[in-house]
Amino acid sequence: MPEALLDDISHRRYNPLRGSWVLVSPHRTKRPWQGQQEASSRIQLPSHDPSCYLCPGNKRAQGDVNPKYDSTFVFVNDYAAVREQQAEYEPPAQDGSLATRLLKAESTTGKCYVITFSPEHNVTLADMPASTIVPVIDTWTKIYTSHLDPHSPLVKAAKPTTMPPSGTNGSLVDPPKQQYRYMQIFENKGQAMGCSNPHPHGQIWTTTSLPEEPEVELHNLQQYRREQGGCNLLEDYAKLESEKGERTVLENSSFWAGCPWWGTWPFEIMVVAKEHKRALVDLDERNKEDLAEVIADITRRYDNLFETSFPYSMGIHQAPLTGTTEEVEASHFHMHFYPPLLRSATVRKFLVGYEMMAEPQRDITPEQAAKRLRDCGGELYRRKL
């Protein structure tokens, strides 16, 4: 099998979802490391921190008080990157000048939410049983549903919903003021991933524009669908990987999760729906339980790998809130987990000089990473201590 050779030689792998390449140098992990060490995260946290703006009952930056919530809680980000209303910007008309040709800008409005995963300050998704992750998925689904274009083919699949409660008085988060194009659900976990509050939470940014990454993916998903007689790239991919097995970390009846062939980060994981699911609204109760299981299991394995609270950014890619029928039908629900650690709890992979200027480069292969992640399942290491 020629593939076995890829364990030893430098090579590039192609990512059909992004249409991009990654350089793989499997022999490179042998080099000694004298560079930066991350702080190890052994700090003990209280289950309620009076100074945390996410804990139940506490006051936030702009004076709002969080309700005494008992699973998830959603509010509009007090420091949002985009806002619903702002001054109108009219780009200067193209007049053939260098300025209008080379200095292009467009206004973007949108809405940013914060969503807590648990009332407890000192847990992470890895500490949470799958059953308590289901409400997180339900809340994501509610927010996604309440931002859907009423003309989207997805509306038929969606359950009628209202926005989740927002304040002490049980009032609901205001519905969006206009139709946004895309909703990005994500979590930054750990200081190494720019997270500034350990309270388990994620974010949701919704914008009038279709951002770069989902746009590129959507383009490639549509192209594959056209070229392959209606087949779906990611459904095909999950099927193939589930058969091959060497990049699988875990799977259940609804999802395949593993280290993708083209992954960039050392322990990058992708979670792909096995059947065609365009977005959160296409997931039934069983799918949601399966997704919760996958999230619980992956985050536990991550923590077990180096016996540390494993940093990562994760996010959901799915159908745009509004788009053509072709765009919506070509979309396929999946999640990316991008964790920075490489060698240990304190030594990360830096995607810097060559990676920024030329091309992403990885050291261990996805197959090696998947094997290590398969080998560290089971109970969370912290619970055994």
Add this chain to the structure above:
Amino acid sequence: MPEALLDDISHRRYNPLRGSWVLVSPHRTKRPWQGQQEASSRIQLPSHDPSCYLCPGNKRAQGDVNPKYDSTFVFVNDYAAVREQQAEYEPPAQDGSLATRLLKAESTTGKCYVITFSPEHNVTLADMPASTIVPVIDTWTKIYTSHLDPHSPLVKAAKPTTMPPSGTNGSLVDPPKQQYRYMQIFENKGQAMGCSNPHPHGQIWTTTSLPEEPEVELHNLQQYRREQGGCNLLEDYAKLESEKGERTVLENSSFWAGCPWWGTWPFEIMVVAKEHKRALVDLDERNKEDLAEVIADITRRYDNLFETSFPYSMGIHQAPLTGTTEEVEASHFHMHFYPPLLRSATVRKFLVGYEMMAEPQRDITPEQAAKRLRDCGGELYRRKL
């Protein structure tokens, strides 16, 4: 002027060199920061460190001894990401199966060099007078020249050269074993940018493949040239910015340097040749002195900004070593500086969750960044202490 509004509203800017967008949220720097702090770099280093594998006269990992060099010194990376020779990999033939459709790989060979900028262990480019940076540029030019395809239209511009000396006995670095496609010259500076040795040095990775970033740029440069009757995107851009001035950090007779309209990192700088220079070999003595001045000046301003040894990754984009005449003629010599710091010597910008999943996002505008960098020129702060 509608542009002034962009100081206050969320918007996206277009990068015609990459064909990509960046989200700009100028109001966002107001948010408080409780996240990770970088270690501040006040450690005093000796001018010669007996345990440093880059200092003159020292032994390296594989046993080679560095010569007692007095300006720059080049050797083949002892832990190279690509190698000149490796087992042959023949990708399986396309047979219509999912595996051959979705699991694509290609072998990559190449050569990686390390280049020291100075014999002194405890200096950085910011400490070096421009006159001592000229030999660095000369060495880059030598290495680039000695890897050029003999049929490249660039050969005419190049001075005949030999590879620089490599070992204690003055022997030369071996010439490359085959024709490589692209040479990426770069520097990772500082622990925050994954640099594992403070001795001032950069790297040069040369590969049989054209990496992602230069490929995308080359594609867009060629397209602009075709659409604009032979004009060069970056020459046009340097001209425009030099006239406008608000994003300029400095310029001299050969180069414009400033915070590009579409920059992603808070204090990102681009250095662009004002006249059409395809690659290092097109730079005459005056151009090289001007480039040395720009590098010295930028790195000094960076250090002055937060009174710290400012981390960054920088790199050169120029014509491929071998390529079509159109590719070579459309290439335009430029440098990117990508520094991570945002608020202070210890608080960086994280390009994480939203940036990884959706789209790069920046907080301060390029105009604000350029103004701050213009205001911190002059002598290096350390020298005044």
